[in-house]
Amino acid sequence: MKAKVSLVLNGESVSAEVEPRETLADFIRERQGLTATHLGCEHGVCGACTVEVEGQTTRSCLTLAVRADGMHVKTLEGLAADPAMMVLKRWFHDEHALQCGFCTPGMLITARDILSRHRAPDAGTIRKELSGQLCRCTGYANIVKAIEAAGRELAGA
Amino acid sequence: MKSAPFDYFKPGSVADACARLASESGGAVAIAGGQSLVPLLALRMAPAVTLVDLGGLSALGQFAKTSDGVRIGAGVTHAAIEDGKVPDPSGGLLQRVAGGIAYRSVRNHGTIGGSVALADPAADWPACLLALGATARISGPSGERVEPMEALLVGAYTTSIAAGEIITAFDVPALPTGTRWSYQKVVRKSGAFAMSIGCVIVRPDRAAVVVLGGTTTRAQLLVETATAFGGDEARLRAAIARDLASVQQDADDYVKRLHTATLLKAVREAAG
Missing domain, CATH: 3.30.43.10 (Uridine Diphospho-n-acetylenolpyruvylglucosamine Reductase, domain 2)
Known part of the structure; x- marks a missing residue:
């Protein structure tokens, strides 16, 4: 069986015939060639594939592409000019918040969501909210520092 | 994969x-x-x-206050409850439980009905809704029926939902003023599946209710522990031991200590 999927990806309308079993992650990476969305565990544990669907953080490996029909999807590529994302990326650079970089796209999208729901969060809040994102370089200390600093800057504190 | x-x-x-x-x-x-x-x-x-x-069925995403509590559509997400969009007649218990499920990106999509229908022994909603005395509304080929959580939960990943049936909503009774509750769980990290869940609700007009989750079967009402509520620690420990012997016979010493600690913590917090 094939099903037609039409969605708005980073502001552009895209459509394709997909098998119902195809995940949104594979749709984004394999069909659209957008490779900032990383696939780690493929069963919802690592968070590397986090994207935004209708403005809400979403694990694209746990989302069937066919179920995203008609929806707005944003990946890290589509957030390049987002003011909060620009601040986060600068702090990730300054605090050396990545080593291999595999988890970074999911970390950045999740960090942006954390800062949208919590004003200038403290390290404890960030650690709790970030618990679904795995960094196998175990570079969490600098990731938390970077998000904390970005949160302070965005809050004007 | x-x-x-x-x-x-x-x-x-x-x-x-x-x-x-x-x-x-x-x-x-x-x-x-x-x-x-x-x-x-x-x-x-x-x-x-x-x-x-079931994702596109708007009927499942509704919620509304009722004369004695709230009706929550089965398709309501954990995040909607966490964010206080759904009226919470339980004095914050629903909101607390919702915010502790998995991770935000999962809570944005995961639903209360899906959680109960899957009946994972480590899931939060079966334990919480059982303690609250909620009832499920179930639709099927032969119409609609209503089932209390106690009858709905059968075992690990097993419910009384028959082929062709789906849960459409839960009726959650309001807790009266003066009710005390505690919800405790043990997880290896924030958002991981619970190894033990203890939920205690003490209404001023009724006896205490104690529920244990994270067992190898289903969320269980602990009758002995509820009866011993208010008693000293020795009495509570003895009651918990008797309950565990009947609800989780395969528990080893570690699991017994884990459940005992979780339940004692929940009982103490609910006792104030």
């Missing part, structure tokens, strides 16, 4: 969904938020010939 192939059906109504689920008994699987089912499909632990997508 990638899922094996399956067909996809998007029903136009609850009746439409039930009819499809009934006609393909054994091969059709309902998908709500998909946060548990999609990984189970990917790991090829859950076979499906056809996925029946």
